[in-house]
Structure formats: structure tokens, C-alpha cells
Amino acid sequence: MRSLNSYLTEYAESHRNKTNVAIHNIAVPLIMWSLLGFLHSFTIGNSDFRASYILIAFAMVYYALFKKPLVLFGMGFVTLLMVGSFFVVPELRIVSAVVFFLSWAAQFYGHKVEGKKPSFFKDLLFLLIGPVWVLGKAAPALVEKPKAC
Numbered sequence: 600m601r602s603l604n605s606y607l608t609e610y611a612e613s614h615r616n617k618t619n620v621a622i623h624n625i626a627v628p629l630i631m632w633s634l635l636g637f638l639h640s641f642t643i644g645n646s647d648f649r650a651s652y653i654l655i656a657f658a659m660v661y662y663a664l665f666k667k668p669l670v671l672f673g674m675g676f677v678t679l680l681m682v683g684s685f686f687v688v689p690e691l692r693i694v695s696a697v698v699f700f701l702s703w704a705a706q707f708y709g710h711k712v713e714g715k716k717p718s719f720f721k722d723l724l725f726l727l728i729g730p731v732w733v734l735g736k737a738a739p740a741l742v743e744k745p746k747a748c
Contacts, residue, residue, distance in 0.1 A: 636695035
């Protein structure tokens with residue numbers, strides 16, 4: 600398995616244009632929120648178990664494989680905030696679908712400005728790397744290696 604730093608370095612190569620970076624800093628979390636929100640609007644069987652829990656479990660296991668506890672903590676915390684927000688959003692399924700569509704449209708526009716294809720065209724795992732890349736922009740200490748003194 601590749602290191603998180605190698606994924607982030609490769610992801611950054613197609614995210615250098617200021618407009619594209621700004622769009623991604625907004626659209627990536629919105630895509631994450633909307634996908635989880637859409638899945639959260641479905642229960643599995645006759646229980647309160649939500650479809651979103653399956654994606655969350657998969658993502659958290661994937662992040663844990665990088666053996667970077669702060670990344671796992673950061674992504675887990677962001678995910679908990681997102682899931683918590685679902686209980687106050689009316690018509691979650693519809694709102695999530697609209698946000699998802701608009702956010703992806705913005706992302707593709709950003710890549711048109713950048714002049715490079717989205718990273719996930721090469722490897723679908725970049726769909727899970729994008730949120731970590733944005734987390735690293737918002738809270739670098741959670742993602743980056745500590746600098747030597």
C-alpha cells in the first residue's frame with residue numbers, strides 16, 4: 600500500500616491553480632457531506648442502521664491503514680460533525696442530491712481551469728484522499744509530518 604504522503608503529493612500535482620484549490624476546499628467537503636447525507640437517508644432492513652455507516656466504516660478502516668492516528672481522528676471528527684448535521688436538515692435526500700450535483704459541477708469546472716484531469720480518473724482511492732488533502736489545508740498539524748527542530 601502506498602503511503603499517505605505519496606497519495607497527497609500526487610493529488611496536489613493536479614490541484615495547483617488557486618481557483619481550482621479554492622473550489623476543492625469547498626466542494627470536496629460538500630461532496631463528502633452530500634454523499635453521506637444521501638446514504639444516511641436510507642435504513643438497512645427494519646432497523647435504524649443507516650447506509651451511510653457502511654461507507655463511514657470502509658473509509659475509517661482505509662484511513663487507519665495509513666497508521667496516522669491524527670488523520671484518523673481528524674477524519675472521524677469531521678464525519679461525526681457531518682452525521683450530526685443530518686438530523687437538522689429537512690428533506691435530506693433531496694438536499695444531498697442537489698449539493699452533490701452542484702459540487703461535482705464546480706469540481707469539474709475547477710479542473711477545466713486547472714487544465715488537468717481529476718486524480719480519481721487514475722485511481723478511485725483518490726476519492727478518499729481528497730478529503731484528507733482538504734483537512735491538511737484546514738489543519739496541517741493533523742496531516743503533515745512534524746518538522747524536525
